[in-house]
Amino acid sequence: MLVLRPNCECCDRDLAADSPDARICSYECTFCADCVETRLGGRCPNCGGDFVPRPIRPAHLLAKNPASTERVTKPHAACAAA
Structure with missing residues (x-):
């Protein structure tokens, strides 16, 4: 199950569980669409993989399996440059 x-992870922008702007790689590294397009060139700085829009968990299932509250940020060079 997705976290x-x-x-x-780059700009620390809030990404709600139903955000259409969330992007993930195959390792579930999470970035906003703006950072993916303007800072990261469409490649994950952790693994080098592609990004896809993060699936949205239906609201009725979020009650049973809520989104994570643990914030993750990493000091990527591409993020510090902006």
Whole structure:
């Protein structure tokens, strides 16, 4: 099951569980669409993989399996440059 992290790993922007702007790689690294497009060139700085839109968990299932509240940020060079 996806963790559904609450923020962009690059700019720390809030990404709600139903955000259409969340992007993930195959390792579930989570970034906002803006950072993926403007800072990261469409490649994950952790694994080098592609990004896809993060699936949205239906609201009735979020009650049973809520999104994570643990914020993750990492000091990526591409993020510090902006």
